[in-house]
Amino acid sequence: MKKINLIVVALLCVPVFLLSSCDRGDDINPENPILKPAFEVMTDYMMDNDLDLTNILSGPGGEVKFVSGAPAAADLDAFLNKYSILDIRSLEAFNTSHIEGAKQVAFADILKEADAASKQVLVVCYTGQTACYAASLLRMAGHSNAQALKWGMSGWNTETAGSWYKNTGDEANGHTNWAAHNAPDALTFEDPVFDIYSTDGAEILRQRVEAVIEAGFKTAKGTDVLNSPDNYFINNYFSDTDYGNFGHINDAYRVKEELKLDGGGYKGLDSDPNAKVITYCYTGQTSAVITAWLQVLGYDAYSMTFGMNGIYHSNPAWGPNQWGVGSSVPKELPLIKN
Structure with a gap:
């Protein structure tokens, strides 16, 4: 009787094993989409629908x-007529001053609000950084023309520019972890893995987009990265010339032109979930923008604030x-002031 029970349990476990092994990336038959890892199914769709990073x-x-x-004063009316403006700053900041016609929304609600918008979506924040993260996610969710206000409200008016003025710095000047050597040789890693069971x-x-929105903007302070570079896999998104002319954080990799699904350049980033x-x-x-895209792909990705x-x-x-x-x-x- 015990032997029969063991056989039954083993048979019941077979389909579970097959499903879980597929999602781990054990692609038994690449020609059968049922057996493809979720990452591959999703990225095939992204490639077919112009959602590569470029x-x-x-x-x-x-x-x-x-x-x-931000537009020139003479172009303001056309600018305001063009966009559905979603302001993701706090309600207090919005009520203090905002752009005419803007709607204050929580970051968590950006997808719902974008879906309901009647015009091209423009996301607004304090500095442009969180808005860019949001715009990237909206583009992956089907709003291909969604944009962020460059420099955020800091570029709109001096009165709302405090966030940028307060956060520029020069700690890298003379810092032992600021370097000028050539970029390290590129590495190659495996694809990320996430637990979704679907062939769609x-x-x-x-x-994935909804999960990343729910988790919120993933960032790290530049001073923390500069002081402890070994805590991160660092990707410098400068041109090759600027990597040398500007200098860079010690041992930062430079994955830029090839950072895309097409050609597999994204594999130059560490996919270890830790x-x-x-x-x-x-x-x-x-x-x-890049960090949101990488988060959707399954990387534990962060954006260094203020670059x-x-x-x-x-x-x-x-x-x-x-x-x-x-x-x-x-x-x-x-x-506009309430």
Whole structure:
């Protein structure tokens, strides 16, 4: 009797084993979609629907970048008529001052609010960073033209620019973990794994986007990364020239041009679920877009807040992405005050 029971238990466990092994990535038959890992099913769908990172950053065909700068005063009316503006700052900050026609929404509700919007979505925050994270997620959820307000409310008016002015810094100047050597050789890692049992790429993607929204914006302070680089797998999102001219956090990898599904360049990032993958750029806005995309893919990904501006704002190699220069100078556009 005991032997029969053992046989029954073993037979009952077979389908469970097959399902769980598929999701772990044990792809027994790549030609049978039922046996593909959820990651592969989702990323196949993303590739087929122009959701590789290059399209998230620039829009299908490179037509709509993920950010839109504050308009010139003469273009304000056209700007306001173009967008459904979702302001994800606190209710207190919104009530103090906001853009005409904007709607205050919680970050957790951005997908629901975007689905209900009647016009192209523009997400607004304090500095542009959380809004870029949100815009990236919205683009993966089907709002391909969703944008973030570049520099956030800091670029709209001096009165709302405090967040950027308070968070530039120069700790990297002379720091022992600030380096100028060549980038380390690229590494190759396995695909991330997550526990979703579905053969529908669109459904898997929607679940992943919703989960990332629920978890909130994943960030780390630049000073923490600079002081303890060994706690992270660091990805420097500079050009090759800027990697040398600006300098970089010690032993930061440079996964930029190849960071996409097409060609497998994303495999240059550590997929271990215990590895904190942190990306940094010049302003923290592009890295926010990348981090949201990586989070959806299953990486334990973080964006370094304020980017290069936060740790080496006075670096003499600066170009147009320096806070307080060019497009980042507040436009002194009108504010609505409740």
